[in-house]
Amino acid sequence: MRIIAFALASVTPSLAIAYGEVLGNFGGVTVYSNANPPSGSNGGDYQCVEYVRRYYDEVYDLDLRALYTGNANTWYANAATMNLSSYANGSTTRPEVGDILTSTGGTFGHVAIVSSVTDTQVCVAQQNFDNDENDSDGTHCRDMTGNATQGYTVSALGAGGGYAVQGWLRQQHTPTTETLQTRAWGAIEWYPQSTQSCSSATRWWKDGIETSSSVCGEITTFCSVSSPNVPESNNRFQAWWRTAREFFSSLKLLFGTYASACSQTTVLRTISVPSSSSVPNSIVAGNGAFPSHAVGYGSGALITSAASSGQPDFVAKSVVLKDSGDKERYAFALGNTVKVAAKFxxxxxxxxxxxxxxxxxxxxxxxxxAHSDWVRVATSTIQASNMKVGDTHTENIQFTAPSTIGTYNIVACADRTQDSNNGDGQVVEKHESNNCSKEAVFTVARRTPEDRKKFLRNIMQTIND
Structure with a gap:
């Protein structure tokens, strides 16, 4: 069943551009005409809500449709459902570019993206309003009065003022969950690690899928690492023993019922954990006795500084590590090439x-x-043309893995010109606390798990020959 959310257009159909034609774009997101939609299309594919959802998906990686499917005139009341903050018209919080302006006008209401803000007006980009270039070129502007003390009031949309503005919605910068990737030493994970025990944890996963505490019964001491604090890569015998268990379990040649908990020890999985946790070592992975050292990509940092209005905001979104063949990887051998893809x-x-x-x-x-102890491994530059409002840009660099076995991490920082005591950098930003990513954690060993498994495969092949 197709669920459609509506908003009425205020345009006279005869003046509109043909249905499905491109009207322009804002923030790199195309605006289409919804004039005279074809019969049986449930009001057309290019409703105002379609553009706003697509904008938030492409610009903010936030899937609003998965969270809420109601009509435009219900969005303001259901902002929290969409992980959005709401500010009533007249609020002391000023509208910002990228906010969703909401209205109760017409039968189904209307939503639009704020495209520019001055002290006296707010302009929007939208679909299914005039259905001409005005919907995307920034000329749809309404008066705004007030200030941070009195509150900001935006006048109604539409020539006749028939679309009264309820307020504006904004992406929350402190979500309750955060998507993380962890390379687990086993098929079963739980949180938090401070419990030291699967059965006393609060959340559990198996093969990357959240489950219940019953999964703890599948973990046996047979699959536990012998040390709670030393990565397996630092112990040659332990690393080979783990690899052998995984290799033979995957072939179903040995270990029988232990295969579930012992197999796939280096499979990269995506799971969600509370954003306030210390990651990635807040996850216990496939270990019946101790927290093991999980590794994985560096996610975006949480905002801790106060906002400055009217400024850019360079956010480190992720740091992904790859091998020389561009395969995502977080376990390297001594002297390997480590590639870094950092998204801002x-x-x-x-x-x-x-x-x-x-x-x-x-x-x-x-x-x-501590920043004074950081080792800088590379520097790159993002041009101003790639950091306009809403722009996403990925930088790619590489470095050589350390010559000493152990566990390491990488962070990537924007607008950083000093290795320590950088202050606020060279550019004044909306927030200064989110320029650096969280840690992308990786291990360095004499051999990678893949190298060890390749060695065992060669032995099995020799035996078979």
Whole structure:
């Protein structure tokens, strides 16, 4: 069954551009005409809500449709359902570029994306309103009065003022969950690690899918690592023993019922954990006795600083590590080439005024060292043309893995020109606390797990020959 959310258009159909034609774009997201939709299309494919959902999906990686499917005039009341903050018209919180302006006008209401803001007006990009270039070129502007003390009031949309503005919605910057990737030493994970025990944990996963505490029964001491604090890559016998168990379990030659908990020890999985946790070492992975050292990509940092209006905001979204063949990997051998793909986004309300410097730092262990102890491994530059409002850009660099076995992490930082005591950088931003990613954690060993399994495969092949 197809669920359609509606908003009425205020245009006279004869003046509109043909249905499905491109009207323009804002923030790199195309605006289409919804004039005279074809019969049987349930009001057309290019409703106002379709554009707003597509904008948030492409610009903010937020799937609003998966969270809420109601009509435009119900969005304001259901903002929390969509992980959005709501600000009533007249609020002391000023509208910003990228906000969703909501209205109760017409039968189904209307939603639009704020495209620009001054002290006296708010302009929007939208679909299914005039269904001409005005919907995308920034000329749909309404008066705004007030200030941070009195509150900001935006006048109604539409020539006759028939679309009264309820308020504006904004992406929340402190979500309750955060998608993480962890390379687990086993098929079963739980959270938090401080419990030291699967049965006393609060959340559980098997093969990346959340489940219940019953999964703890599948973990046996047979699959436990022998040390709670030393990564297996630091113990040659332990690493080979783990590889042998995984290799033969996958072939179903040995270990029988233990295969479930012992197999797939280096499969990269995606799971969600509370954003307030210390990651990635907050996850216990496939271990019946101790927290094991999980590794995985570096996610975006949470905002801790106060906002400055009318500024860009360079956000480190993720740091992914790859091998020389561009395969995502978080276990390397001594001297291997480590490739880094760091994604940044301008989530502010102004374009970057200049090119920004990106610096990449390595430190020891699961968590980054004090900044004065960072080891800078690379530097790159993002041009101002790639950091306009809403732009996402990925930088790619590489470095050589350390010559000492152990666990390490990498962070990537935007607008950083000093290795320590960087202050607020060169560019004034909406937030200064989210320029650096969280840690992408990786291990360095004499051999990678893949190298060890290849060695065992060669032995089996020799025996078979």
């Amino acid at each position: 986004k301008n989530e502010g309300t102004a374009n970057s005024p200049q090119a920004i410097e990106i610096r990449y730092y390595r430190s020891n262990g699961q968590k980054e060292d």
